[in-house]
Amino acid sequence: MLTSALRSIRANLTRAALTLLGVLIGVGSVILLLGVGSGASAEVVSQIAGLGTNTITVSAGMSRGATSFQDLTVEVAEAITPDNAPDVIAVVPEVSTSATVAYGTVSTSATVIGTTPEYFSVTNSPLAQGTAFQAADAAGARQVCVLGADLAYDLFGADDAVGRQLMVGGAPFTVYGVMKVKDTTGGSSGNSSLVAPLTRVQRSLTGYGSLSSITLQAASTAVVEAAASEATYAIAEALRIDAADATFRVTTQEQLIETSTEATSSLSAMLAAIAAISLVVGGIGVTNIMLVTVSERTREIGIRKALGAPWAAIAGQFVIEASLLSLTGGLVGVAGAWGLSHIAILGTRPVISLASVWLALGVSVGIGVIFGGYPALRAAAMKPVDALRHE
Amino acid sequence: MTNDSTEVLPPVSEPASAPAPTTNGDSPHYWNADLPVIETRGLTRTYGGGESTVRALVDVSLTVGPGEFVAIMGHSGSGKSTLMNLLGLLDVPDAGAYLLDGVDTSSLRGDELAQIRNRKIGFVFQSFNLITSMSALANVELPMAYADVKRSERRRRAFAALGLVGLTNRASHRPSELSGGQLQRVAVARALVNTPALILADEPTGNLDSTATAEVLDVFGELNQTGRTIVLITHEADVAARAGRIIQMSDGRIVSGSVPAGATGMGIAPVGAAGAWSPTTALGALP
Numbered sequence: 001m002l003t004s005a006l007r008s009i010r011a012n013l014t015r016a017a018l019t020l021l022g023v024l025i026g027v028g029s030v031i032l033l034l035g036v037g038s039g040a041s042a043e044v045v046s047q048i049a050g051l052g053t054n055t056i057t058v059s060a061g062m063s064r065g066a067t068s069f070q071d072l073t074v075e076v077a078e079a080i081t082p083d084n085a086p087d088v089i090a091v092v093p094e095v096s097t098s099a100t101v102a103y104g105t106v107s108t109s110a111t112v113i114g115t116t117p118e119y120f121s122v123t124n125s126p127l128a129q130g131t132a133f134q135a136a137d138a139a140g141a142r143q144v145c146v147l148g149a150d151l152a153y154d155l156f157g158a159d160d161a162v163g164r165q166l167m168v169g170g171a172p173f174t175v176y177g178v179m180k181v182k183d184t185t186g187g188s189s190g191n192s193s194l195v196a197p198l199t200r201v202q203r204s205l206t207g208y209g210s211l212s213s214i215t216l217q218a219a220s221t222a223v224v225e226a227a228a229s230e231a232t233y234a235i236a237e238a239l240r241i242d243a244a245d246a247t248f249r250v251t252t253q254e255q256l257i258e259t260s261t262e263a264t265s266s267l268s269a270m271l272a273a274i275a276a277i278s279l280v281v282g283g284i285g286v287t288n289i290m291l292v293t294v295s296e297r298t299r300e301i302g303i304r305k306a307l308g309a310p311w312a313a314i315a316g317q318f319v320i321e322a323s324l325l326s327l328t329g330g331l332v333g334v335a336g337a338w339g340l341s342h343i344a345i346l347g348t349r350p351v352i353s354l355a356s357v358w359l360a361l362g363v364s365v366g367i368g369v370i371f372g373g374y375p376a377l378r379a380a381a382m383k384p385v386d387a388l389r390h391e
Numbered sequence: 392m393t394n395d396s397t398e399v400l401p402p403v404s405e406p407a408s409a410p411a412p413t414t415n416g417d418s419p420h421y422w423n424a425d426l427p428v429i430e431t432r433g434l435t436r437t438y439g440g441g442e443s444t445v446r447a448l449v450d451v452s453l454t455v456g457p458g459e460f461v462a463i464m465g466h467s468g469s470g471k472s473t474l475m476n477l478l479g480l481l482d483v484p485d486a487g488a489y490l491l492d493g494v495d496t497s498s499l500r501g502d503e504l505a506q507i508r509n510r511k512i513g514f515v516f517q518s519f520n521l522i523t524s525m526s527a528l529a530n531v532e533l534p535m536a537y538a539d540v541k542r543s544e545r546r547r548r549a550f551a552a553l554g555l556v557g558l559t560n561r562a563s564h565r566p567s568e569l570s571g572g573q574l575q576r577v578a579v580a581r582a583l584v585n586t587p588a589l590i591l592a593d594e595p596t597g598n599l600d601s602t603a604t605a606e607v608l609d610v611f612g613e614l615n616q617t618g619r620t621i622v623l624i625t626h627e628a629d630v631a632a633r634a635g636r637i638i639q640m641s642d643g644r645i646v647s648g649s650v651p652a653g654a655t656g657m658g659i660a661p662v663g664a665a666g667a668w669s670p671t672t673a674l675g676a677l678p
């Protein structure tokens with residue numbers, strides 16, 4: 001029966017090729033489009049994860065009237081200690097402001113971040129050149145800084161930036177180092193920022209008011225939630241408020257990933273809809289060709305029945321033929337999608353999931369077998385004389 | 392016909408229901424051995440319904456004995472093909488009974504009918520009805536594939552059958568590469584390869600020129616010589632002349648020749664039982 005199916009496929013190569021193409025396009029596009037969707041969200045997730053999966057960000061909330069004014073200050077940050085927050089292993093206060101940065105005749109506006117030396121390890125910001133400032137620099141409020149990759153390029157081009165002196169809001173700062181290029185989707189403008197000791201930025205630019213945020217590092221990914229809640233109580237205690245009344249926000253990376261994934265999921269849904277349409281179109285193509293095949297071959301079915309073919313032999317032949325065609329098309333479609341997945345589509349490298357492969361293969365082959373097989377089963381049930389008369 | 396092929400193809404069918412013919416008149420199985428191949432009573436077939444009803448076959452009773460070569464003649468539309476479709480179990484009658492080689496066919500359905508067609512009937516159609524995507528050899532092998540004959544045995548017997556019709560050297564040709572006469576000889580080879588009790592041919596020479604007609608008729612003649620039962624539909628008198636008996640049809644009825652003219656009649660000498668077969672005893676076997 002298999003050889004007979006193969007022979008009739010070979011005898012109608014054009015038709016077989018068209019059927020194959022229908023399945024191929026259906027399966028290929030479903031896998032690829034679903035891949036683009038999950039590729040996009042995977043990219044966002046990995047960018048956020050790149051910031052460190054065990055970090056927690058504390059930021060000041062909207063103040064709702066004077067009574068509940070909850071200001072994040074250096075004192076608040078220092079209130080988070082190993083005693084009241086044992087799962088927190090690093091506390092990095094940050095102030096951030098915008099300032100004019102100038103070197104020679106070049107001048108640009110940059111985000112100036114004042115922080116502690118732990119900033120670089122906690123926010124996963126390794127240096128490409130030079131060194132980070134040290135605890136002593138922070139203690140002495142020295143006028144030193146580390147530049148983001150883009151900012152360094154804007155100011156110095158291809159020249160070495162380390163050791164140069166530039167003006168930040170009118171004060172001279174010595175460049176200690178330059179950070180590596182960072183993924184920017186996480187919302188941080190790390191590549192065009194200037195990082196300097198917290199004490200220095202407060203003294204020269206922002207004053208000793210409130211912090212922009214506090215970044216915390218949990219001991220491990222497993223204790224992030226515990227660390228977040230410990231920090232919440234520690235801060236609430238320092239502010240002398242009840243934790244339930246807290247307006248400051250404590251955000252874990254996981255929550256950030258969830259929020260961002262929600263944004264990409266609408267894209268994924270749209271792509272899935274397009275994929276479903278192409279699957280249906282592919283399926284209709286297969287069905288169409290199979291219907292033609294059966295009506296063209298009803299006479300052959302009549303001949304076979306006249307010669308004594310049992311119902312199962314005829315039905316089996318057509319079902320095997322339909323499965324063979326749609327399975328081959330499906331596998332070629334999978335291979336094609338896999339090949340194309342190495343190319344960025346819509347700026348994203350598609351991530352092919354095994355589930356989408358099974359789904360697409362299953363649906364296409366199912367359509368091929370059901371709609372290719374059903375008319376054949378009907379023809380197989382005809383009286384031989386009627387099938388033979390068929391033109 | 393080559394010796395080789397006679398070995399491979401037994402000259403007569405030996406249906407399970409009918410033991411080998413015997414000359415012993417006292418045997419209790421005596422009449423059974425010479426059962427008619429075809430025995431119909433009151434076959435009726437009507438097409439359509441309401442005002443467009445066509446009574447294609449009306450009350451046809453017909454007997455064909457083993458080893459007979461019968462021609463069915465009649466005008467176009469007289470019901471010849473309708474009759475052949477019923478005799479070949481390709482269609483079912485609206486009324487009447489049909490015993491094929493001793494088997495009552497009226498209670499049989501789908502696959503049972505298919506099996507009887509496969510084992511007991513060989514078809515030859517006017518339009519050849521070969522499968523165009525398969526070689527001549529594969530076409531001839533097809534009935535044996537449905538009879539669960541082993542592949543090597545299938546090949547051997549298909550070659551032998553092609554040898555019988557003189558087409559061994561065309562075995563691997565596709566139907567599109569063969570002439571009309573060759574196509575019909577392939578069809579004849581296919582019809583006889585399963586050693587059926589009955590060969591049914593519906594205007595087998597209708598699409599052939601005179602040379603090809605002669606070739607095909609010669610093959611039929613040889614087959615009949617070896618004891619095969621042949622029912623051939625034609626409207627050409629010279630074709631019908633090759634048969635031992637002529638059945639005339641008109642308006643769905645048999646006008647003449649519905650039973651053998653007698654034991655001494657031309658084509659009805661049953662193999663190994665000359666003169667012993669009688670239609671009257673055979674009719675008694677009908678339910």
Ligand SMILES: Nc1ncnc2c1ncn2[C@@H]1O[C@H](COP(=O)(O)OP(=O)(O)O)[C@@H](O)[C@H]1O
Pocket residue numbers: 438439445446447465466467468469470471472473474
């Ligand atoms: N499938 C069919 N549907 C309706 N009428 C039919 C069909 N087949 C045959 N007939 C009619 O039955 C009659 C006998 O047809 P047929 O047996 O083919 O005659 P013949 O073979 O002798 O030419 C004709 O009148 C024909 O039109």
Ligand SMILES: [Mg+2]
Pocket residue numbers: 471472473
């Ligand atoms: Mg006819």
